[in-house]
Amino acid sequence: MIEFDQVQKSYQVGGRAIPALHATSMTIQAGEVFGIVGHSGAGKSTLVRLINLLERPTDGRILIDGENITDYSAEQLRALRRKVGMIFQHFNLLSSKTVADNIAFPMKLAGNYSSKEISVRVAELLARVGLSDHASKYPSQLSGGQKQRVGIARALACRPAILLCDEATSALDPQTTQSVLQLLADINRELGLTIVLITHEMDVVRRVCDRVAVMDAGRVVEMGAVSDVFLHPQHPTTRDFVFESENIDRNEMQEDLDQASGRILRLTFRGDATYKPLLGQVARDSGVDFSILSGRIDHIKDTPYGQLTLSLVGGDLGVAMSALEAADVHVEVLR
Ligand SMILES: Nc1ncnc2c1ncn2[C@@H]1O[C@H](COP(=O)(O)OP(=O)(O)OP(=O)(O)O)[C@@H](O)[C@H]1O
Numbered sequence: 001m002i003e004f005d006q007v008q009k010s011y012q013v014g015g016r017a018i019p020a021l022h023a024t025s026m027t028i029q030a031g032e033v034f035g036i037v038g039h040s041g042a043g044k045s046t047l048v049r050l051i052n053l054l055e056r057p058t059d060g061r062i063l064i065d066g067e068n069i070t071d072y073s074a075e076q077l078r079a080l081r082r083k084v085g086m087i088f089q090h091f092n093l094l095s096s097k098t099v100a101d102n103i104a105f106p107m108k109l110a111g112n113y114s115s116k117e118i119s120v121r122v123a124e125l126l127a128r129v130g131l132s133d134h135a136s137k138y139p140s141q142l143s144g145g146q147k148q149r150v151g152i153a154r155a156l157a158c159r160p161a162i163l164l165c166d167e168a169t170s171a172l173d174p175q176t177t178q179s180v181l182q183l184l185a186d187i188n189r190e191l192g193l194t195i196v197l198i199t200h201e202m203d204v205v206r207r208v209c210d211r212v213a214v215m216d217a218g219r220v221v222e223m224g225a226v227s228d229v230f231l232h233p234q235h236p237t238t239r240d241f242v243f244e245s246e247n248i249d250r251n252e253m254q255e256d257l258d259q260a261s262g263r264i265l266r267l268t269f270r271g272d273a274t275y276k277p278l279l280g281q282v283a284r285d286s287g288v289d290f291s292i293l294s295g296r297i298d299h300i301k302d303t304p305y306g307q308l309t310l311s312l313v314g315g316d317l318g319v320a321m322s323a324l325e326a327a328d329v330h331v332e333v334l335r
Pocket residue numbers: 011012013018019020038039040041042043044045046047200
């Protein structure tokens with residue numbers, strides 16, 4: 001478990017303190033995939049780099065499994081950094097070393113592994129990330145996705161309990177992003193590793209994260225289960241991220257709403273409710289006529305969800321809303 005207790009960080013620039021993270025308290029549970037989403041400069045990297053003390057807090061305490069790491073000695077800090085692996089947007093591989101040597105590097109640096117242990121572990125990791133045939137290649141001979149797989153294998157070499165991912169898929173195309181996110185999800189499930197993932201794309205959060213913190217100007221402005229935050233965003237910054245990820249043009253959406261008659265409802269279906277043929281039944285029972293203004297069906301991690309915006313006329317709206325809510329559909333009245 002990672003706990004931030006009133007953690008604050010300012011950078012000193014030319015004698016002035018630039019605040020990057022205002023006093024923040026939050027907990028990341030062991031074994032979860034925790035997303036941090038925010039625009040450029042929001043303070044995401046700062047927050048994540050505090051977890052392995054690449055940056056030191058200006059104030060507050062950071063506890064990992066109950067231990068205050070800000071009090072650690074140099075020796076304890078070295079041990080902490082072996083427990084916390086990290087992967088980067090631009091992979092940060094050593095270009096003069098082969099794939100196998102890049103993966104072996106942190107184990108050699110740690111100094112307490114035999115060469116036999118290192119070669120067994122490297123072979124195991126190469127297989128885990130699907131690169132067994134590329135052990136002797138150099139980074140320049142690999143694609144972006146393969147380089148990130150090497151980055152992941154290297155980060156896992158010393159069997160960390162936490163993996164920090166700093167915009168790990170931002171330099172990759174959509175298909176490669178998908179396969180790297182799938183690898184991270186598999187690793188999280190199989191190894192029980194805690195993953196903290198920074199991104200500026202809500203879609204990345206939707207695919208792999210259990211919980212998310214939304215950052216804006218050095219503050220966490222919204223935090224919660226991805227299904228709650230994504231489907232019912234409260235803060236304007238969160239709404240922007242969700243609309244952006246769903247390719248929704250707010251002006252166009254407003255025009256559609258203005259043209260529609262009657263009441264406008266937004267229905268959110270989660271899990272099994274997503275596939276139930278509810279609307280026809282509700283319309284018959286309540287006498288309400290409806291037309292669909294927009295709709296989508298997708299997944300949050302492995303859970304299906306659907307969202308529909310409807311305009312409704314006639315009949316008994318109260319009966320319709322009660323029937324939907326009784327079937328576990330979240331009903332939001334937009335107008
Ligand atoms: N080493 C530094 N020295 C001075 N200011 C810094 C330093 N690192 C970050 N900052 C400032 O702190 C604020 C937060 O930066 P940070 O890199 O944490 O944001 P971010 O959300 O990760 O942005 P990006 O997505 O662009 O990486 C910004 O205003 C940035 O300019």
